[in-house]
Amino acid sequence: MKLMLTIAWRNILRHRGKSLVIGAILFTGAFLMTVGNGVITGMAAGVETNIVNGFMGDVVLVSDAQKSDNILLPLMGSSIEPITSYKRIKPILAAQPYIRHALPVGKNLAMMLDEKTDTPGFAYLIGADFEEYRKMFPDNFKVTEGRYPRPGERAMLFPTFARGEFYNFYNIWFLPEGGAVVKEHLSKEALAAGAALPVSSSVVMMGMTSGINSTNDLRFPIKGIVEYKALNQIFGHFCLVDIESYRECLGYFTAADMAAQVPKEEKKLLALEGADLDSMFGGEDMMVSGAGAAREKKKAAPSGAAKTAEDGTYNAVFIKLNPGATYKRALASLNAALTQGQAGVRAVSWNKASGPIGSMAVIIKVALFLFVTLLFCVAVIIIVNTLTMAAIERTAEIGMMRAIGAHKTFIAGMFLGETAILSAVFGGFGITAGVVAVRVIPLFRITTTNDILQILYGGNFFHPLLSLSGVALTVLQLLAVTVAAALYPMRVAGGITPLEAIARD
């Protein structure tokens, strides 16, 4: 064995040129694979962090009636099925020790109505309790203009990305109530309009659901302009609104509707329990909306009605797990509990719920894997070619070794050894260089404002990550290359007979 490797090693040195060519290919392949894996792992981690911490949590509950798990950006025209059983879901969630936070939300597409334009624009609405939302996602966006709404306030938070888009579409620049144009925040197009810039601080939206026909037009007062910390291109389509307005807009049962239906005795009970929640509806400028009917009902409802906000309709429940929780097990036991409790909902993972964005990392990973595999295939062909030529060139030498007693396996081993050493040395260097690159790149804190790159970066700065499995995959690939590349030359070399060597002279 040692003898075999000694000869292999010295033959590598003897044929330095060839060895370097092969080595360079192996180095490149190993390097690209390692760095690529780092970039993708970083991207996947970034996308995960941003979606999980900034948008929907680890797990999402959707209605059993909901066909597709993908609720982040579902196909146009397909709406998210309503969840009307949150009252039943809540205690189930509370009983799961691995759940840290749960946030019921409304989430659907809304059409923006504008008198001047025939073609409507669209935005996604997220309806939630503002206070609860902030608890769940404390820092996923920052309010750049205006303010964060008070608890229970009728309000909309408008994202910067959508503001730019809508300006191009409607020629209206949205401002928070009482806010002035901030020049630095204007988009290029808006800036061009100069002093004549048309502004508005409310927007009329009409809910879009495939099932219910009774959606309403609702005027939302814009209280703040928000900028998501990452993935603005995606999240920037979502306007955060209070849940009651959301329900009115979508034509869902509101808390007020429910309160009107709740029998007196029960209401009293609820009032006792929910006394501390009075503050929710204590805000001064609640119900700025034009939904008069709803307001009437709500006025009629006692303060206990606040408790019944959770009786109303939602579309999803965003759930964050405790840091230590085992993801798959948590998901499985949550689903079991939900089924048992006949909650009418199922739990899906964040990456299923985020559809193509969640699986983008996997797709890119496969693409990279295929690319590097292709590169390695070329490497194999070149190595096979080079080594086979080497075997033929060394016929006399090999035949002589065979004549003095070297077995076929020894000769074959010598060639395998040569390839293995080249793979180990150059591939090893490639992986090491890749690891170093992956470690060093984040130190530069390369940032981008490009949206596509931001998705690739998985956040606001380029942060490739090393995964052990990525490195292991590269090592496995190298191993496969080594064996594949050595196989044919091994056969050729092993097939050389002593007679052939002698026939040469």
Added chain:
Amino acid sequence: MNIIEIKDLKKDYPLGNTIVPALRGVDLSVAEGDFMSIIGPSGSGKTTLLNVIGCIDFATHGSVKVGGLEITALDDRRVTDIRLHKIGFIFQTFNLIPVLNVIENIEFPLLLMKRTAAEARKRASQLAEEVGLNDHVRHRPAELSGGQRQRVAIARALVTNPDIVLADEPTANLDSVTGASILELMKRMNEIEKTTFIFSTHDANVLKYARRIVKIKDGLIEGAPAAA
């Protein structure tokens, strides 16, 4: 005792549609410890005969026994083992492994035989000394003269204590003085190690070293098939 027993050995080479009979019924016995020369004109079958004895080539017909073992019907593994354990080779050229130095070349067969490194090195050093290459053990073949290379080959051929050493025209690529010294060395090694030597030549000058001379012509041994 005869270390080699050959009976009615025939070897045909196919050449296109025809068949070239290289050996046409050779009978030969070689005594243990002999120092024998095979001579004959070019194309007479010297190399073919040595190759068949050395298990490098295979008989078309007949029986070849080396050390009492019939070698004409063995598979590659067995044949390789015989080459490793029982036979030593000295070729005209392409003798040594270019990437190994003198001492490594000499010990190469011992390492193939899975002897320990220390044991192999010890025996190789001994032979390096016997062939007079003490001062050159770290040299690579490319750094040696033709004569020195043949000395290495002799040492390597003997290192395993084989039954026979086969040398096909070992002096053909050397000048006459060097050639003579190589044959003298072979003869001395034959005396020290008691190994049977068979070498081929068409150079009448080297015949004086041989203890026994076998003449071959057109694939047949000429004269009486001597026996020990």
